[in-house]
Amino acid sequence: MTPALFRSACHAIPLTRPPSILRMSGRRTHGRHGAERYRLDRFWCLNLFQGEGELSIDGDVFPFHHGYAGITWPDADLVYTFRKPTVKTWAHFIPETEPDGRAVDIPVMQDLGREFEPLRAELQRVSSLYRAQPERAVARLWDILWQLVPEQPSGREAGGNWRHPIVARAMDEIDMHLAETIEVEALAGELGVSQTHLNRLFKAAVETTVGDYIRGRRMETALHLLHHTTMSIKQIAWQVGIPDAQHFNKAVRRQFGQPPSALRTNPDEKPVR
Numbered sequence: 001m002t003p004a005l006f007r008s009a010c011h012a013i014p015l016t017r018p019p020s021i022l023r024m025s026g027r028r029t030h031g032r033h034g035a036e037r038y039r040l041d042r043f044w045c046l047n048l049f050q051g052e053g054e055l056s057i058d059g060d061v062f063p064f065h066h067g068y069a070g071i072t073w074p075d076a077d078l079v080y081t082f083r084k085p086t087v088k089t090w091a092h093f094i095p096e097t098e099p100d101g102r103a104v105d106i107p108v109m110q111d112l113g114r115e116f117e118p119l120r121a122e123l124q125r126v127s128s129l130y131r132a133q134p135e136r137a138v139a140r141l142w143d144i145l146w147q148l149v150p151e152q153p154s155g156r157e158a159g160g161n162w163r164h165p166i167v168a169r170a171m172d173e174i175d176m177h178l179a180e181t182i183e184v185e186a187l188a189g190e191l192g193v194s195q196t197h198l199n200r201l202f203k204a205a206v207e208t209t210v211g212d213y214i215r216g217r218r219m220e221t222a223l224h225l226l227h228h229t230t231m232s233i234k235q236i237a238w239q240v241g242i243p244d245a246q247h248f249n250k251a252v253r254r255q256f257g258q259p260p261s262a263l264r265t266n267p268d269e270k271p272v273r
Helices: 113-132 134-148 165-176 184-191 195-206 210-228 233-239 245-256 260-265
Strands: 010-013 020-024 028-030 036-039 044-057 060-064 068-072 077-094 104-107 109-111
Touching (some): 020 134, 044 134, 060 068, 195 210, 210 245, 210 260, 233 245, 233 260, 245 260
Antiparallel strands (some): 044 077
């Protein structure tokens, strides 16, 4: 079994929108002139380390080794102590803060293992790209930052709400096979639970049965396709797994209080649910 790679404590960072790049680096060697002490006044810094030492952030110490990635934020007292000459590939950037304060957790320091060199090479390319195509460089840096955010554990949503792993897997299966016939009993069997237990888990998680959840997803998707595509109503019916036109019309009318044709011609009118 491959041992888990090191990850330190995390710090919240807004990443729902692309950041602004202030400056990109080449490869700079540090540690030849003792410790480095400074503050960053308004921007964040991503560092990829090829060396060894410690980073103190407001007194909290984070060791780093070759192959580590580190993040620092504005207005923090930073002290870098290097045990040997260390190359840092870095980027200075400003995340765009959301009005509602949404953010994700990113490790302050983490071992990237085999992913380090590809990510370091990508950050180096971003630095070169920034001079000629800054918008493209921003998109690449944004992607790199998201790669450093740990994936949500099974059952954990981006907003931090916990959802049973079996429910999360069932929802993924339903979305992937929405255009097909979905038998709840067969779905439960694939997940290794009884139909009764799966319904009980759904009731606890989303306050509805699996069957009702499937019907709701079909109707949500149908409404989206009616409002935002030029697919025919027949095509949409197939896309949401209700190929019988009469059945589809009845299902839409029952859910939204209007037939599909009315929802398509009046997309701004709020349907009755």
